[in-house]
Amino acid sequence: MDILFVLPGIGKKKGEKYLKSWLMEPLTIAVLSKLTPAKYGRVFLDDRIEIVDENTPCDAVAITVETYTAKRAYELAERFRRQGKIVIMGGYHVTLCPEDAAEHADVVIIGNAEGIWAGVLADIENGSFKPLYRGETAPAYGLPDRSIYADKMKKYLxxxxxxxxxxxxxxxxxxxxxxxxxxxxxxxxxxxxxxxxxxxxxxxxxxxxxxxxxxxxxxxxxxxxxxxxxxxxxxxxxxxxxxxxxxxxxxxxxxxxxxxxxxxxxxxxxxxxxxxxxxxxxxxxxxxxxxxxxxxxxxxxxxxxxxxxxxxxxxxxxxxxxxxxxxxxxxxxxxxxxxxxxxxxxxxxxxxxxxxxxxxxxxxxxxxxxxxxxxxxxxxxxxxxxxxxxxxxxxxxxxxxxxxxxxxxxxxxxxxxxxxxxxxxxxxxxxxxxxxxxxxxxxxxx
Ligand code: B12
Ligand code: SF4
Missing domain, CATH: 3.80.30.20 (tm_1862 like domain)
Incomplete structure:
Protein backbone atom coordinates (compact mmCIF):
# COMPACT_ATOMS: atom_id res chain seq x y z
CA MET A 1 0.00 0.00 0.00
CA ASP A 2 1.26 3.50 -0.88
CA ILE A 3 0.58 6.60 1.21
CA LEU A 4 0.69 10.14 -0.11
CA PHE A 5 1.24 12.81 2.57
CA VAL A 6 -0.06 16.28 1.75
CA LEU A 7 0.62 19.61 3.48
CA PRO A 8 -1.97 22.08 2.16
CA GLY A 9 -1.00 25.73 1.70
CA ILE A 10 -3.31 28.62 2.47
CA GLY A 11 -3.10 30.09 -1.04
CA LYS A 12 -1.13 32.65 -3.01
CA LYS A 13 -1.96 35.98 -4.53
CA LYS A 14 -2.16 35.65 -8.28
CA GLY A 15 1.32 35.67 -9.82
CA GLU A 16 3.09 35.75 -6.46
CA LYS A 17 5.14 33.07 -4.76
CA TYR A 18 4.24 31.58 -1.38
CA LEU A 19 5.37 33.75 1.55
CA LYS A 20 9.07 33.12 2.15
CA SER A 21 8.80 33.76 5.91
CA TRP A 22 6.29 30.87 6.20
CA LEU A 23 8.32 28.33 4.29
CA MET A 24 9.52 26.20 7.17
CA GLU A 25 10.23 22.51 6.92
CA PRO A 26 6.99 20.55 7.51
CA LEU A 27 7.92 18.72 10.70
CA THR A 28 4.43 17.20 11.04
CA ILE A 29 5.06 15.19 7.86
CA ALA A 30 8.46 13.95 9.08
CA VAL A 31 6.83 12.77 12.32
CA LEU A 32 4.01 10.99 10.47
CA SER A 33 6.46 9.38 8.05
CA LYS A 34 8.52 8.07 10.97
CA LEU A 35 5.38 6.49 12.47
CA THR A 36 4.53 4.76 9.16
CA PRO A 37 5.61 1.10 9.06
CA ALA A 38 8.46 0.48 6.59
CA LYS A 39 6.40 -1.90 4.45
CA TYR A 40 4.28 0.97 3.08
CA GLY A 41 5.40 3.18 0.21
CA ARG A 42 5.32 6.91 0.93
CA VAL A 43 5.49 10.16 -1.02
CA PHE A 44 5.05 13.77 0.10
CA LEU A 45 3.64 16.76 -1.76
CA ASP A 46 3.96 20.25 -0.33
CA ASP A 47 1.12 22.36 -1.70
CA ARG A 48 3.01 25.55 -0.79
CA ILE A 49 5.72 24.94 -3.37
CA GLU A 50 4.49 22.33 -5.85
CA ILE A 51 1.39 21.12 -7.63
CA VAL A 52 -0.62 18.52 -5.77
CA ASP A 53 -1.82 16.23 -8.53
CA GLU A 54 -4.76 13.98 -7.64
CA ASN A 55 -3.43 11.43 -10.15
CA THR A 56 -0.30 10.84 -8.07
CA PRO A 57 -0.14 7.04 -7.69
CA CYS A 58 -1.17 6.04 -4.16
CA ASP A 59 -3.85 4.15 -2.23
CA ALA A 60 -4.45 6.55 0.64
CA VAL A 61 -3.88 10.29 1.11
CA ALA A 62 -2.97 11.62 4.57
CA ILE A 63 -3.65 15.35 4.90
CA THR A 64 -2.66 17.53 7.85
CA VAL A 65 -5.19 20.30 8.47
CA GLU A 66 -5.01 23.60 10.34
CA THR A 67 -7.96 25.98 10.44
CA TYR A 68 -6.36 28.26 7.87
CA THR A 69 -5.65 25.37 5.52
CA ALA A 70 -9.00 23.58 6.00
CA LYS A 71 -10.76 24.93 2.92
CA ARG A 72 -7.82 24.10 0.70
CA ALA A 73 -7.46 20.66 2.34
CA TYR A 74 -11.13 19.89 1.64
CA GLU A 75 -10.83 20.94 -2.01
CA LEU A 76 -7.86 18.62 -2.44
CA ALA A 77 -9.61 15.83 -0.51
CA GLU A 78 -12.62 15.94 -2.84
CA ARG A 79 -10.37 15.65 -5.87
CA PHE A 80 -8.57 12.62 -4.45
CA ARG A 81 -11.83 10.98 -3.43
CA ARG A 82 -13.13 11.32 -6.98
CA GLN A 83 -10.07 9.27 -8.03
CA GLY A 84 -11.08 6.54 -5.56
CA LYS A 85 -8.36 7.30 -2.99
CA ILE A 86 -9.01 6.94 0.71
CA VAL A 87 -8.58 10.30 2.40
CA ILE A 88 -7.35 10.50 6.01
CA MET A 89 -7.26 13.80 7.86
CA GLY A 90 -5.68 14.83 11.15
CA GLY A 91 -4.15 17.85 12.87
CA TYR A 92 -5.28 20.85 14.92
CA HIS A 93 -8.38 21.73 12.98
CA VAL A 94 -9.55 18.16 12.64
CA THR A 95 -9.04 17.51 16.35
CA LEU A 96 -10.86 20.65 17.42
CA CYS A 97 -13.60 20.45 14.81
CA PRO A 98 -13.91 16.80 13.68
CA GLU A 99 -17.44 17.13 12.30
CA ASP A 100 -16.19 19.72 9.81
CA ALA A 101 -13.48 17.41 8.43
CA ALA A 102 -15.75 14.36 8.46
CA GLU A 103 -17.70 15.88 5.54
CA HIS A 104 -14.62 15.50 3.33
CA ALA A 105 -12.58 12.60 4.74
CA ASP A 106 -13.00 8.83 4.86
CA VAL A 107 -11.04 8.66 8.07
CA VAL A 108 -10.78 11.39 10.72
CA ILE A 109 -8.02 11.25 13.34
CA ILE A 110 -8.50 13.16 16.57
CA GLY A 111 -5.35 13.93 18.58
CA ASN A 112 -1.80 12.74 18.25
CA ALA A 113 -0.84 10.05 15.76
CA GLU A 114 1.61 8.27 18.07
CA GLY A 115 0.09 5.03 19.27
CA ILE A 116 -2.64 4.76 16.60
CA TRP A 117 -1.25 5.55 13.15
CA ALA A 118 0.17 2.10 12.36
CA GLY A 119 -3.16 0.53 13.41
CA VAL A 120 -5.15 2.91 11.21
CA LEU A 121 -3.01 1.99 8.21
CA ALA A 122 -3.42 -1.74 8.95
CA ASP A 123 -7.22 -1.26 9.02
CA ILE A 124 -7.10 0.57 5.70
CA GLU A 125 -4.99 -2.18 4.18
CA ASN A 126 -7.52 -4.79 5.39
CA GLY A 127 -10.50 -2.75 4.25
CA SER A 128 -11.84 -2.60 7.82
CA PHE A 129 -11.18 1.03 8.66
CA LYS A 130 -13.47 3.15 10.84
CA PRO A 131 -14.52 6.74 10.11
CA LEU A 132 -13.02 8.06 13.33
CA TYR A 133 -9.99 7.26 15.49
CA ARG A 134 -8.96 8.97 18.68
CA GLY A 135 -5.26 9.26 19.60
CA GLU A 136 -4.03 10.02 23.10
CA THR A 137 -2.21 13.29 23.63
CA ALA A 138 1.37 12.09 23.65
CA PRO A 139 4.88 13.49 23.28
CA ALA A 140 6.84 12.69 20.15
CA TYR A 141 9.41 9.93 20.44
CA GLY A 142 12.37 8.78 18.36
CA LEU A 143 13.68 10.71 15.38
CA PRO A 144 11.39 12.18 12.70
CA ASP A 145 11.97 10.97 9.14
CA ARG A 146 13.19 14.10 7.34
CA SER A 147 14.19 12.01 4.31
CA ILE A 148 10.54 12.34 3.21
CA TYR A 149 11.25 15.94 2.16
CA ALA A 150 15.02 15.82 1.65
CA ASP A 151 14.55 16.66 -2.05
CA LYS A 152 12.79 19.93 -1.14
CA MET A 153 15.06 21.04 1.72
CA LYS A 154 16.61 23.87 -0.33
CA LYS A 155 13.22 25.52 -0.71
CA TYR A 156 12.66 25.80 3.04
CA LEU A 157 14.15 28.37 5.40
C1 B12 B 1 5.99 25.92 13.08
C2 B12 B 1 4.62 26.56 13.12
C3 B12 B 1 4.31 27.47 12.10
C4 B12 B 1 5.27 27.79 10.96
C5 B12 B 1 5.21 26.74 9.85
C6 B12 B 1 3.96 25.91 9.82
C7 B12 B 1 4.03 24.65 8.98
N1 B12 B 1 2.86 24.10 8.72
O1 B12 B 1 5.05 24.20 8.58
C8 B12 B 1 4.79 29.22 10.54
C9 B12 B 1 5.59 30.23 11.33
C10 B12 B 1 4.89 29.54 9.09
C11 B12 B 1 3.35 29.20 11.06
C12 B12 B 1 2.37 30.03 10.58
C13 B12 B 1 1.09 30.04 11.04
N2 B12 B 1 0.62 29.38 12.12
CO1 B12 B 1 1.63 28.02 13.05
N3 B12 B 1 2.52 26.81 14.19
C14 B12 B 1 3.69 26.26 14.13
C15 B12 B 1 3.90 25.37 15.37
C16 B12 B 1 4.66 26.19 16.41
C17 B12 B 1 4.62 24.04 15.16
C18 B12 B 1 4.00 23.10 14.10
C19 B12 B 1 4.66 21.74 14.18
O2 B12 B 1 5.55 21.45 13.41
N4 B12 B 1 4.29 20.92 15.19
C20 B12 B 1 4.84 19.58 15.41
C21 B12 B 1 3.93 18.49 14.82
C22 B12 B 1 4.57 17.14 14.91
O3 B12 B 1 2.72 18.49 15.59
P1 B12 B 1 1.27 18.45 14.91
O4 B12 B 1 1.27 19.23 13.66
O5 B12 B 1 0.31 18.78 15.95
O6 B12 B 1 1.10 16.91 14.47
C23 B12 B 1 0.66 15.90 15.36
C24 B12 B 1 -0.86 15.77 15.52
O7 B12 B 1 -1.58 16.97 15.45
C25 B12 B 1 -1.31 14.75 14.51
N5 B12 B 1 -1.51 15.13 13.11
C26 B12 B 1 -1.29 16.30 12.48
N6 B12 B 1 -1.63 16.19 11.18
C27 B12 B 1 -2.03 14.94 10.96
C28 B12 B 1 -2.47 14.30 9.80
C29 B12 B 1 -2.83 12.95 9.86
C30 B12 B 1 -3.29 12.28 8.62
C31 B12 B 1 -2.75 12.25 11.10
C32 B12 B 1 -3.08 10.82 11.18
C33 B12 B 1 -2.34 12.91 12.27
C34 B12 B 1 -1.98 14.24 12.19
O8 B12 B 1 -0.21 13.85 14.54
C35 B12 B 1 1.04 14.57 14.71
C36 B12 B 1 1.90 13.71 15.63
O9 B12 B 1 1.22 13.45 16.83
C37 B12 B 1 2.40 25.13 15.80
C38 B12 B 1 2.20 24.86 17.28
C39 B12 B 1 2.67 23.46 17.66
N7 B12 B 1 3.40 23.36 18.71
O10 B12 B 1 2.39 22.47 16.98
C40 B12 B 1 1.72 26.42 15.32
C41 B12 B 1 0.26 26.35 14.87
C42 B12 B 1 0.06 25.13 14.03
N8 B12 B 1 0.13 27.55 14.04
C43 B12 B 1 -1.00 28.14 14.17
C44 B12 B 1 -1.38 29.35 13.50
C45 B12 B 1 -2.66 30.01 13.96
C46 B12 B 1 -0.60 29.88 12.48
C47 B12 B 1 -0.92 31.13 11.62
C48 B12 B 1 -2.36 31.28 11.19
C49 B12 B 1 -0.43 32.36 12.42
C50 B12 B 1 -0.83 33.70 11.84
N9 B12 B 1 -1.69 34.43 12.51
O11 B12 B 1 -0.37 34.09 10.80
C51 B12 B 1 0.01 30.89 10.42
C52 B12 B 1 -0.70 30.06 9.30
C53 B12 B 1 0.26 29.44 8.30
C54 B12 B 1 -0.24 28.26 7.52
N10 B12 B 1 -0.80 27.23 8.13
O12 B12 B 1 -0.12 28.26 6.34
C55 B12 B 1 -1.90 27.42 15.15
C56 B12 B 1 -2.97 26.61 14.40
C57 B12 B 1 -4.31 26.60 15.12
C58 B12 B 1 -5.40 25.99 14.31
N11 B12 B 1 -6.53 25.82 14.93
O13 B12 B 1 -5.28 25.72 13.15
C59 B12 B 1 -0.85 26.58 15.96
C60 B12 B 1 -1.37 25.30 16.56
C61 B12 B 1 -0.29 27.52 17.08
C62 B12 B 1 -1.25 27.91 18.18
N12 B12 B 1 -0.71 28.36 19.29
O14 B12 B 1 -2.45 27.85 18.11
N13 B12 B 1 3.18 28.25 12.01
S1 SF4 C 1 0.49 30.40 27.39
FE1 SF4 C 1 -0.14 28.36 26.66
S2 SF4 C 1 -2.38 28.43 26.59
FE2 SF4 C 1 -1.63 30.56 26.70
S3 SF4 C 1 -1.44 31.26 24.55
FE3 SF4 C 1 0.56 30.43 25.15
S4 SF4 C 1 0.48 28.26 24.48
FE4 SF4 C 1 -1.63 29.00 24.54
Missing part, protein backbone atom coordinates in the same frame (compact mmCIF):
# COMPACT_ATOMS: atom_id res chain seq x y z
CA UNK A 158 17.55 27.22 6.73
CA UNK A 159 16.18 26.46 10.19
CA UNK A 160 15.69 23.03 11.78
CA UNK A 161 12.40 22.51 13.61
CA UNK A 162 12.51 20.32 16.72
CA UNK A 163 9.81 19.33 19.18
CA UNK A 164 10.83 19.36 22.85
CA UNK A 165 7.36 18.71 24.24
CA UNK A 166 3.70 19.25 23.42
CA UNK A 167 1.03 21.31 25.09
CA UNK A 168 1.08 24.00 27.76
CA UNK A 169 -0.10 24.15 31.35
CA UNK A 170 -1.89 27.50 30.89
CA UNK A 171 -5.44 27.81 29.64
CA UNK A 172 -5.74 30.96 27.56
CA UNK A 173 -9.23 30.93 26.09
CA UNK A 174 -8.34 31.86 22.51
CA UNK A 175 -5.58 29.28 22.17
CA UNK A 176 -5.87 26.07 20.13
CA UNK A 177 -2.97 24.50 22.04
CA UNK A 178 -4.84 24.88 25.31
CA UNK A 179 -7.95 23.23 23.81
CA UNK A 180 -6.00 20.47 22.05
CA UNK A 181 -3.81 19.51 25.01
CA UNK A 182 -6.26 20.43 27.78
CA UNK A 183 -3.69 22.25 29.92
CA UNK A 184 -1.15 19.41 29.92
CA UNK A 185 2.50 19.48 28.87
CA UNK A 186 4.40 16.30 28.01
CA UNK A 187 8.01 16.29 26.87
CA UNK A 188 10.34 13.91 25.05
CA UNK A 189 13.35 12.27 26.68
CA UNK A 190 16.41 14.53 26.51
CA UNK A 191 18.47 11.78 24.78
CA UNK A 192 16.01 11.81 21.84
CA UNK A 193 16.21 15.57 21.54
CA UNK A 194 20.00 15.64 21.67
CA UNK A 195 20.25 12.78 19.16
CA UNK A 196 17.91 14.60 16.79
CA UNK A 197 19.78 17.91 17.07
CA UNK A 198 22.96 16.10 16.06
CA UNK A 199 21.38 14.78 12.86
CA UNK A 200 19.98 18.11 11.61
CA UNK A 201 21.39 19.86 8.59
CA UNK A 202 21.02 23.45 9.81
CA UNK A 203 22.68 24.79 12.96
CA UNK A 204 19.89 27.25 13.73
CA UNK A 205 17.01 25.60 15.55
CA UNK A 206 13.39 26.48 16.25
CA UNK A 207 12.10 24.47 19.22
CA UNK A 208 8.43 24.50 18.22
CA UNK A 209 7.04 24.22 21.75
CA UNK A 210 4.43 26.80 22.60
CA UNK A 211 5.68 27.18 26.14
CA UNK A 212 9.03 25.51 26.76
CA UNK A 213 8.99 26.31 30.50
CA UNK A 214 5.88 24.33 31.30
CA UNK A 215 8.17 21.97 33.22
CA UNK A 216 10.98 24.05 34.75
CA UNK A 217 13.19 21.30 36.26
CA UNK A 218 13.12 19.55 32.89
CA UNK A 219 13.93 22.81 31.08
CA UNK A 220 16.99 23.29 33.32
CA UNK A 221 18.27 19.82 32.55
CA UNK A 222 17.59 20.26 28.85
CA UNK A 223 19.45 23.57 28.62
CA UNK A 224 22.44 22.08 30.41
CA UNK A 225 22.64 19.32 27.80
CA UNK A 226 21.95 21.60 24.84
CA UNK A 227 24.76 23.92 26.00
CA UNK A 228 27.21 21.15 25.06
CA UNK A 229 26.06 21.14 21.42
CA UNK A 230 27.14 24.63 20.36
CA UNK A 231 23.95 25.56 18.52
CA UNK A 232 21.80 28.67 18.17
CA UNK A 233 18.15 28.31 18.95
CA UNK A 234 14.85 30.11 19.37
CA UNK A 235 11.51 29.15 20.87
CA UNK A 236 8.22 30.48 22.23
CA UNK A 237 7.94 31.32 25.93
CA UNK A 238 5.73 33.11 28.41
CA UNK A 239 6.93 36.24 30.19
CA UNK A 240 7.16 34.49 33.58
CA UNK A 241 10.57 33.06 32.61
CA UNK A 242 11.97 36.49 33.47
CA UNK A 243 11.17 35.75 37.12
CA UNK A 244 13.84 33.02 37.14
CA UNK A 245 17.26 34.56 36.51
CA UNK A 246 19.12 31.25 36.75
CA UNK A 247 16.93 29.66 34.07
CA UNK A 248 17.43 32.72 31.86
CA UNK A 249 21.17 32.40 32.27
CA UNK A 250 21.13 28.70 31.42
CA UNK A 251 18.95 29.36 28.44
CA UNK A 252 21.30 31.98 27.06
CA UNK A 253 24.32 29.79 27.73
CA UNK A 254 22.75 26.93 25.80
CA UNK A 255 22.49 29.05 22.64
CA UNK A 256 19.10 30.75 22.89
CA UNK A 257 19.34 34.12 21.16
CA UNK A 258 15.72 34.99 20.43
CA UNK A 259 12.38 34.13 22.04
CA UNK A 260 8.84 34.72 20.87
CA UNK A 261 6.72 36.02 23.73
CA UNK A 262 2.94 36.15 23.45
CA UNK A 263 2.22 39.44 25.26
CA UNK A 264 -1.16 39.48 23.43
CA UNK A 265 -2.21 42.77 25.06
CA UNK A 266 -0.91 45.35 27.52
CA UNK A 267 -4.43 46.08 28.77
CA UNK A 268 -5.18 44.09 31.95
CA UNK A 269 -8.90 43.97 31.07
CA UNK A 270 -8.17 42.24 27.77
CA UNK A 271 -5.82 39.81 29.48
CA UNK A 272 -8.56 39.01 31.97
CA UNK A 273 -11.01 38.38 29.13
CA UNK A 274 -8.69 35.81 27.53
CA UNK A 275 -7.78 34.19 30.88
CA UNK A 276 -4.20 35.39 30.62
CA UNK A 277 -4.32 37.88 33.47
CA UNK A 278 -1.36 36.11 35.06
CA UNK A 279 0.64 37.78 32.29
CA UNK A 280 -0.13 41.15 33.93
CA UNK A 281 0.25 39.96 37.50
CA UNK A 282 3.82 38.86 36.96
CA UNK A 283 5.17 42.22 38.07
CA UNK A 284 6.27 45.25 36.22
CA UNK A 285 6.12 44.26 32.54
CA UNK A 286 8.88 46.67 31.54
CA UNK A 287 11.20 45.29 34.16
CA UNK A 288 10.65 41.69 33.06
CA UNK A 289 11.34 42.61 29.44
CA UNK A 290 14.54 44.39 30.48
CA UNK A 291 15.70 41.33 32.41
CA UNK A 292 15.37 39.16 29.32
CA UNK A 293 17.25 41.70 27.22
CA UNK A 294 19.95 42.04 29.86
CA UNK A 295 20.38 38.27 29.85
CA UNK A 296 21.36 38.64 26.17
CA UNK A 297 18.15 37.26 24.68
CA UNK A 298 16.25 39.16 22.00
CA UNK A 299 12.48 39.29 21.85
CA UNK A 300 9.99 38.65 19.06
CA UNK A 301 6.97 40.31 20.68
CA UNK A 302 3.57 39.02 19.63
CA UNK A 303 0.32 40.96 20.19
CA UNK A 304 -3.27 40.09 19.38
CA UNK A 305 -5.83 42.85 18.82
CA UNK A 306 -9.61 42.65 18.82
CA UNK A 307 -10.43 41.90 22.44
CA UNK A 308 -13.19 43.96 23.99
CA UNK A 309 -11.12 46.87 25.29
CA UNK A 310 -9.10 47.47 22.14
CA UNK A 311 -9.70 50.83 20.46
CA UNK A 312 -7.53 52.86 18.09
CA UNK A 313 -5.58 54.23 21.03
CA UNK A 314 -4.58 50.68 22.11
CA UNK A 315 -2.60 50.16 18.89
CA UNK A 316 -0.63 53.37 19.47
CA UNK A 317 0.11 52.29 23.05
CA UNK A 318 1.38 48.86 21.97
CA UNK A 319 3.47 50.45 19.23
CA UNK A 320 5.00 52.85 21.77
CA UNK A 321 5.68 49.95 24.17
CA UNK A 322 7.36 48.00 21.34
CA UNK A 323 9.42 50.98 20.17
CA UNK A 324 10.50 51.71 23.74
CA UNK A 325 11.87 48.20 24.16
CA UNK A 326 13.22 48.03 20.60
CA UNK A 327 11.98 44.50 20.11
CA UNK A 328 13.90 42.49 17.51
CA UNK A 329 10.63 42.01 15.59
CA UNK A 330 6.92 42.17 16.44
CA UNK A 331 3.66 40.57 15.30
CA UNK A 332 0.49 42.68 15.45
CA UNK A 333 -2.17 40.11 14.58
CA UNK A 334 -5.92 40.31 14.90
CA UNK A 335 -7.79 37.83 17.04
CA UNK A 336 -8.76 34.60 15.33
CA UNK A 337 -11.74 32.75 16.78
CA UNK A 338 -10.52 29.20 16.28
CA UNK A 339 -13.20 26.53 16.53
CA UNK A 340 -12.93 24.38 19.62
CA UNK A 341 -11.69 27.27 21.79
CA UNK A 342 -13.61 28.94 24.59
CA UNK A 343 -13.32 32.29 22.80
CA UNK A 344 -15.07 30.80 19.77
CA UNK A 345 -17.93 29.50 21.92
CA UNK A 346 -18.28 32.80 23.79
CA UNK A 347 -18.34 34.90 20.62
CA UNK A 348 -20.77 32.46 19.05
CA UNK A 349 -23.15 32.60 22.00
CA UNK A 350 -22.95 36.40 21.96
CA UNK A 351 -23.91 36.39 18.26
CA UNK A 352 -20.62 38.09 17.32
CA UNK A 353 -19.30 35.63 14.74
CA UNK A 354 -19.83 37.05 11.26
CA UNK A 355 -19.83 33.49 9.89
CA UNK A 356 -20.06 30.39 12.06
CA UNK A 357 -17.60 28.54 9.78
CA UNK A 358 -15.61 31.56 8.66
CA UNK A 359 -12.67 29.40 7.52
CA UNK A 360 -14.86 27.95 4.76
CA UNK A 361 -16.37 31.26 3.71
CA UNK A 362 -16.13 31.96 -0.02
CA UNK A 363 -13.34 34.42 -0.87
CA UNK A 364 -12.16 34.53 2.76
CA UNK A 365 -8.76 36.23 2.82
CA UNK A 366 -5.80 36.37 5.19
CA UNK A 367 -6.33 39.43 7.40
CA UNK A 368 -10.13 39.32 7.14
CA UNK A 369 -11.93 39.71 10.47
CA UNK A 370 -14.49 37.03 11.23
CA UNK A 371 -16.16 38.57 14.28
CA UNK A 372 -17.60 41.84 15.52
CA UNK A 373 -15.07 43.61 17.81
CA UNK A 374 -16.57 45.73 20.60
CA UNK A 375 -15.03 49.17 20.05
CA UNK A 376 -13.90 49.25 16.41
CA UNK A 377 -15.42 47.89 13.21
CA UNK A 378 -13.97 44.74 11.59
CA UNK A 379 -12.54 46.89 8.78
CA UNK A 380 -10.89 49.26 11.26
CA UNK A 381 -9.38 46.36 13.17
CA UNK A 382 -7.84 44.96 9.99
CA UNK A 383 -6.51 48.36 8.88
CA UNK A 384 -5.13 49.28 12.30
CA UNK A 385 -3.20 46.00 12.53
CA UNK A 386 -1.72 46.59 9.06
CA UNK A 387 -0.93 50.25 9.64
CA UNK A 388 0.90 49.70 12.95
CA UNK A 389 2.75 46.67 11.62
CA UNK A 390 3.94 48.72 8.66
CA UNK A 391 5.08 51.44 11.03
CA UNK A 392 7.22 49.06 13.06
CA UNK A 393 8.90 47.77 9.91
CA UNK A 394 9.58 51.02 8.06
CA UNK A 395 13.25 51.36 7.06
CA UNK A 396 13.44 54.34 9.42
CA UNK A 397 12.25 52.17 12.32
CA UNK A 398 14.57 49.28 11.38
CA UNK A 399 17.58 51.64 11.26
CA UNK A 400 16.37 53.42 14.40
CA UNK A 401 16.49 50.19 16.40
CA UNK A 402 20.05 49.41 15.24
CA UNK A 403 22.06 51.23 17.96
CA UNK A 404 20.17 49.27 20.63
CA UNK A 405 20.89 46.03 18.79
CA UNK A 406 24.60 46.95 18.75
CA UNK A 407 24.49 47.63 22.49
CA UNK A 408 22.79 44.25 23.09
CA UNK A 409 24.96 42.07 20.88
CA UNK A 410 28.05 42.22 18.69
CA UNK A 411 27.44 38.79 17.18
CA UNK A 412 27.45 39.10 13.34
CA UNK A 413 24.99 36.20 13.06
CA UNK A 414 22.38 38.10 15.07
CA UNK A 415 22.88 41.23 13.02
CA UNK A 416 22.34 39.17 9.90
CA UNK A 417 19.19 37.63 11.40
CA UNK A 418 17.96 41.12 12.37
CA UNK A 419 18.25 42.38 8.82
CA UNK A 420 16.88 39.20 7.27
CA UNK A 421 13.80 39.12 9.51
CA UNK A 422 13.08 42.84 9.52
CA UNK A 423 13.45 43.18 5.76
CA UNK A 424 11.37 40.05 5.15
CA UNK A 425 8.63 41.51 7.37
CA UNK A 426 9.06 44.95 5.76
CA UNK A 427 8.39 43.49 2.32
CA UNK A 428 5.84 40.87 3.34
CA UNK A 429 3.54 42.90 5.61
CA UNK A 430 1.29 43.86 2.74
CA UNK A 431 1.81 40.66 0.81
CA UNK A 432 0.10 38.67 3.57
CA UNK A 433 -3.04 40.76 3.56
CA UNK A 434 -5.45 39.56 0.93
CA UNK A 435 -4.02 36.07 0.41
CA UNK A 436 -6.98 33.87 -0.42
CA UNK A 437 -7.41 31.30 2.36
CA UNK A 438 -8.24 28.15 0.40
CA UNK A 439 -7.68 29.25 -3.13
CA UNK A 440 -9.52 27.83 -6.08
CA UNK A 441 -7.83 24.65 -7.20
CA UNK A 442 -7.85 25.68 -10.85
CA UNK A 443 -6.19 28.95 -9.93
CA UNK A 444 -3.57 27.06 -7.94
CA UNK A 445 -2.69 24.94 -10.94
CA UNK A 446 -1.89 27.94 -13.16
Missing amino acids: PVSLIEIGRGCTRKCEFCSISSYYGGRYRHRPIEDIVAEIKTCEHRIFFFVDDSIFSDKPFAEELFTEVAKLNITWTTQITLDIAGDRELLRLMRKSGCKLVLIGFESIDARNLRQMNKEWNAKLGERDELVERIHKAGINIYASFVFGFDHDREQSFAEVLRFSMRHKFFVVAFNHLLCFPGTKTYETFKSEGRLLHARWWLQKDYEYGQISFAPALVTPGELRDLCGRHKREYFTLRSIFGRLPTLFSRTKKPMLHLAYWAMNLLFHFEVDKRIGIPVGENLDEAKK
